[in-house]
Amino acid sequence: MEIFEAIFNRRSIRKFKPDPVPEDILYKILDAGRWAPSACNRQLWEFVIVKEHKTKKRIANEACFGQKFLIEAPCIIVVFYDDRKERREEVGPRKHDSIQSAAAAIQNMLLSAYSMGIGSLWVCGIKKMLKLNDILSAPRFLRPIAIVAFGYPKQKPLPPARRPLESFIHFEKFRKLKETYPDSSFPQDWKLSELAVFRSKICWFGGVIGPDSILEKCSMDSKIYNKLMDRYKTLYRSDFRVLDIMPYAGGFLAGILRLSKNPKNIYAFELHEGSIRFIKENLKIFKLPEPNFILNNEDHILISIKNVDIVTCFFRLERVPQPESLIYEMNKSLNIGGRILFASELMGFIDYIKVLFKLNPNIHRSPNWNIGPIKRMTKTKVNKLFKERGFKIISQQTIKENILRKRFIKQILGVEPIVLLTIWEKVREIEEE
Numbered sequence: 152m153e154i155f156e157a158i159f160n161r162r163s164i165r166k167f168k169p170d171p172v173p174e175d176i177l178y179k180i181l182d183a184g185r186w187a188p189s190a191c192n193r194q195l196w197e198f199v200i201v202k203e204h205k206t207k208k209r210i211a212n213e214a215c216f217g218q219k220f221l222i223e224a225p226c227i228i229v230v231f232y233d234d235r236k237e238r239r240e241e242v243g244p245r246k247h248d249s250i251q252s253a254a255a256a257i258q259n260m261l262l263s264a265y266s267m268g269i270g271s272l273w274v275c276g277i278k279k280m281l282k283l284n285d286i287l288s289a290p291r292f293l294r295p296i297a298i299v300a301f302g303y304p305k306q307k308p309l310p311p312a313r314r315p316l317e318s319f320i321h322f323e324k325f326r327k328l329k330e331t332y333p334d335s336s337f338p339q340d341w342k343l344s345e346l347a348v349f350r351s352k353i354c355w356f357g358g359v360i361g362p363d364s365i366l367e368k369c370s371m372d373s374k375i376y377n378k379l380m381d382r383y384k385t386l387y388r389s390d391f392r393v394l395d396i397m398p399y400a401g402g403f404l405a406g407i408l409r410l411s412k413n414p415k416n417i418y419a420f421e422l423h424e425g426s427i428r429f430i431k432e433n434l435k436i437f438k439l440p441e442p443n444f445i446l447n448n449e450d451h452i453l454i455s456i457k458n459v460d461i462v463t464c465f466f467r468l469e470r471v472p473q474p475e476s477l478i479y480e481m482n483k484s485l486n487i488g489g490r491i492l493f494a495s496e497l498m499g500f501i502d503y504i505k506v507l508f509k510l511n512p513n514i515h516r517s518p519n520w521n522i523g524p525i526k527r528m529t530k531t532k533v534n535k536l537f538k539e540r541g542f543k544i545i546s547q548q549t550i551k552e553n554i555l556r557k558r559f560i561k562q563i564l565g566v567e568p569i570v571l572l573t574i575w576e577k578v579r580e581i582e583e584e
């Protein structure tokens with residue numbers, strides 16, 4: 152197999168068939184690890200091959216957060232490294248020679264496994280390192296670097312996005328990154344241009360963003376995603392012009408495009424060309440056509456398209472510095488009688504506390520650093536804003552989303568996020584502001 156084919160198409164596999172990895176293939180994989188480069192050719196690694204169900208179960212449950220693919224995989228290899236020499240000779244910052252060498256061996260194993268049709272997963276989620284040593288009777292001076300699961304793949308995952316090259320390559324010397332962001336989690340402290348750049352950069356950083364979990368925190372098979380798409384289906388007609396506001400990763404846009412008979416009628420409004428590039432890459436992964444992209448060119452929101460039948464605006468109003476002007480622009484783009492399918496996170500108990508005590512956590516230190524600024528509103532406030540700007544409610548409900556809750560309740564200081572889902576109808580044009 153050509154090396155680049157393996158590099159680009161290898162994926163982390165988390166579902167394996169029960170069939171064992173044939174011995175000759177397993178030895179080839181181990182041999183590929185053996186031929187990795189290592190510091191001074193010391194090869195200070197040890198591989199423990201585990202196939203027994205009982206042991207895999209113990210490793211997963213007692214040492215590795217219960218990651219069940221470690222049990223499912225017919226074979227796992229626990230890779231240890233020996234850094235006693237480095238620790239003894241340490242002067243100044245450590246270079247971690249042995250760990251680098253072991254990592255190179257793992258990557259060799261992953262690629263060679265792929266070339267022979269074997270799926271793999273590199274797992275670093277080891278909670279109790281010494282427990283792992285004990286389960287495997289490995290001496291305690293050895294450190295586990297990772298557990299690598301191998302087996303015939305039972306899935307063909309889509310590739311998660313990678314950062315664009317120019318975002319991390321530097322020629323000759325380190326180029327100072329231009330962007331600095333406001334030290335505030337409140338959108339009103341951000342300029343729109345800052346928000347635009349922030350969103351266009353942050354979408355490339357793994358985390359919860361990927362094709363299977365495509366909105367900031369709303370996976371494509373989540374309750375809220377399905378609910379929004381079901382609502383959308385009841386509104387949509389094949390000749391409609393549809394505008395999606397700030398698709399970000401393109402999850403909902405993908406749903407909209409899937410239903411559409413004519414992608415030329417679908418518009419996506421974004422703040423930055425980097426965001427558009429990210430969405431295009433994701434749509435390519437889904438093998439979906441591109442919609443028409445509308446790029447905001449101003450330091451305020453300006454949507455140039457008119458005569459739209461449906462606008463979709465999911466979890467964006469609470470993130471922009473000027474929510475009023477976003478609603479104003481949505482009004483301008485819609486036909487009279489046109490609908491907005493709208494979703495927003497409502498203020499929860501902790502938000503009230505924050506407002507009360509004027510707490511404004513630094514977003515770069517906060518655990519939700521990758522979602523940027525956010526200011527949830529109350530239902531009354533949202534409704535007031537829309538009504539003032541020429542809309543009436545067709546239907547409205549609040550939803551408590553399990554997945555949202557599960558994932559984020561812990562992260563965002565125990566907030567219980569409540570989602571407001573509304574269908575708004577445009578009843579009048581509003582005056583130029």
Ligand SMILES: Cc1cc2nc3c(=O)[nH]c(=O)nc-3n(C[C@H](O)[C@H](O)[C@H](O)COP(=O)(O)O)c2cc1C
Pocket residue numbers: 161162163164165272273274275276277308310311357
């Ligand atoms: C050092 C390292 C640690 C990782 N740890 C885990 C892990 O504990 N659990 C897991 O499911 N995936 C783990 N992964 C896999 C990454 O999530 C995966 O490589 C990444 O999302 C890119 O996807 P791809 O491998 O399909 O290209 C790890 C990968 C590396 C390199």
